[in-house]
Amino acid sequence: MAGPAPAFAGETAMMEAQAPLIVTDIAGREVKLNAPVKRMLLGEGRQLYLIASLEPEDPLARIVAWRNDLI
Numbered sequence: 001m002a003g004p005a006p007a008f009a010g011e012t013a014m015m016e017a018q019a020p021l022i023v024t025d026i027a028g029r030e031v032k033l034n035a036p037v038k039r040m041l042l043g044e045g046r047q048l049y050l051i052a053s054l055e056p057e058d059p060l061a062r063i064v065a066w067r068n069d070l071i
Contacts, residue, residue: 042066 021033042048045066052059 038062039064045069 022030023033024030040051040062041064042051043066046069048059048063048066051063055061
């Protein structure tokens, strides 16, 4: 498990450097991002665990809001 952690850290930095980035949401809609993501709203508070694995140094740095379902 120690091996994948550096890969995630590198992927985060690499994702910031790439533009434009096209992502597809769960409904199949495509969204084009022309700049690095600066702020995020989590549709579910439980997604914070995923963000923490991608941004281990400061997972809350870009989060501006989340649903009130984090228990």
